Amino acid sequence: MRTLNNTDILKLPKLYRNNLINSISGFKSANLIGSVSENNHYNLAIFSSVVHMGSNPPLLGFITRPHSVPRHTYENIKATGFYTINHVPAKYAQQAHQTSAKYDIEVDEFEVCGFTKLFSDMHSVPYVQESNIRIGLKLEEEYHIKANDTILVIGSVIELIIPDGCLEEDGYLDLANAESVTINGLDGYLAPQKIDRYTYARPHQPAKSITK
């Protein structure tokens, strides 16, 4: 067991602290965000900060830095108002990680990292063909986070392209069956194995296993 207080944490070497603090929030979503610039340059970048904001209306958020690596994504979303979120499938984890490299704006990460563009009629931003779960979004709101100069970008879901075999009768989308991965820290990729689903919990009616 090791205990670190805020002073200990601030004294850690930068890379060590980055690895550690990026791990402590728990397992993260692994998504490729697709976008396109006004000059028609396509962009694809991995994000581990996509978070569920609400189901009605369906809203997803993600955190970005305005003046750091993935700014192409943010600038493109601001310019066009649309973007796609595509789950990273286990087989493509290494290629997905490669999209985090600081490519120039003219470079199409779909091409250099080996992903195929899939277009829809709803908007002009490509999805990732290799992903099993693909989400089309329209920019709704953004919040500037004063504490560390990041931005929370919120979009509404305007399209959802999902595989049939992963969708259960009650709307539960089985992400392990979809071969989606999860991220640990900055660079760890894992494939989750189902433990169980539990029934809705009530104070006097404890949650039970949902057995098939």
Place this chain on the structure above:
Amino acid sequence: MRTLNNTDILKLPKLYRNNLINSISGFKSANLIGSVSENNHYNLAIFSSVVHMGSNPPLLGFITRPHSVPRHTYENIKATGFYTINHVPAKYAQQAHQTSAKYDIEVDEFEVCGFTKLFSDMHSVPYVQESNIRIGLKLEEEYHIKANDTILVIGSVIELIIPDGCLEEDGYLDLANAESVTINGLDGYLAPQKIDRYTYARPHQPAKSITK
């Protein structure tokens, strides 16, 4: 393959839509948030929306509804300024899920759901003894999300209690070794299995596997 647009999604039955939309952001963090009221009532509630906001300073965020189930957590944090975030370990997934029941404010979820309080000298909010990764936080900022009347709560890490065996030389905290779980949708719990870690990606130096 199934494609749903925004109109299709809004027409889905409520529970079906909740299950589906809660699944699409990808795998989520599984955390028990501990808090205490001004009248010394302890609270413990599961959250799947804890997200990394930044490493320097170390900041974590989570999304809550002001007028919904886990409002005790939010009210307590506002009242005292402190809270704990504790990873859900695989063995305790069902008990952790049970904390989502709508217990009265007087009910101590640590007790009724079978978790042990662990106190530190840094603040007066208990950690979860059964969790392997435990984080103490101080409330820093909150943002009211207009799009759906939720709140993003941001706290700075003031204490970190982690097991020795899970910490690698470069600060990477191996969450699979810590037996932390991930959440799929509203009620699915999974144990992630490591695929690999990859080196820092550069445009002309593709990321490689970090092999031991």
